[in-house]
Structure formats: structure tokens, C-alpha cells
Amino acid sequence: MTTSQKLFNQLQSVLSGEPWYGPSVYAIVDSISFEAAYEKPTGSVHNIAAIILHMTGWTEEVMDRMNGMDAQLPVRGDWPEPGLPDEQKWKWIVEDIKLVNVNLAGFIQNFPEERWSEIVAGKPGADEAGETYEYQVAGLIQHHIYHSAQIALLNRMING
Secondary structure: OOHHHHHHHHHHHHHHOOOOOOOOHHHHHHOOOHHHHHOOOOOOOOOHHHHHHHHHHHHHHHHHHHOOOOOOOOOOOOOOOOOOOOHHHHHHHHHHHHHHHHHHHHHHHHOOHHHOOOEOOOOOOOOOOOOEHHHHHHHHHHHHHHHHHHHHHHHHHHHO
């Protein structure tokens, strides 16, 4: 199995498949009501809408890096503010996270196999040798898992 196939399969499992750890990202996100998306339980730093905007921004940033741009914070910012509760905006936030991941899946499938081990421009790693494109995409998949768990917990806190 190629690196592209492996990463594509992992992404699809995490987003909409049946990952071994529990519900997929989309199963979790699709279960969130508009009201819950903007509620911030006591002690929470971010609401669900902000977490999804954060996930979307980092997905876009990883694609920018795969396009050869230097590593930086996402164009939207690390933690974009979702603003005031707005039911239509919430629908757009959900559509956007799904669309950006469709685009990422295409990037992964079409990324040249020989480039997965190349170092991302402007992104030194812990050993200062740098992080590879494979490491970046695998990390983003882990990022999706981490934040989808936060979303599920916040939703449980809000809705019981």
C-alpha cells in the first residue's frame, strides 16, 4: 500500500468510517444542534463552533504546505471566533469542514509518492531536521481525532 493510499484510508475512516475508537468526526459533528454549537459550558475555553473552525483552518494550512507554501499559522487564524449564534452560519461551518476535507482527500490521493518524505518548507521539527509531508498529514488526522473527542465531550456536557 502506498503512503497516499494509507493516509487516504486513515482520513476516510476518521472522518466518515467506523474507526476502532468510536464515532467518526462527521457522526459527531452531525449530531450537534445549532444551540449546542455556540454554547460554552462553564470552564470551557472554546465552544464547538470555534473548535470546528480551528480544525478547518488547520486542514487548509496543511494543504497550503502540500502546495509548497511555508508553514505558518492558518490564514483564518489558529482559533477563529465564530461570532454570535447564527443557525445559517452553523450550517456553513459544518459544510465547510466537510468540503475542506474532501479537498484534502484529493490532495492526498494526488500527492506524488516520492514527496511524502520531503521536509515541509519552513517547518523545523523537534530534531531540527524538519517534518515531512507524511508526518504533517498523519498529525492532522490525529488533530481531527483529538478535537472530535472534545466536541463529543462538550456536547455531552451541554445535553447530558
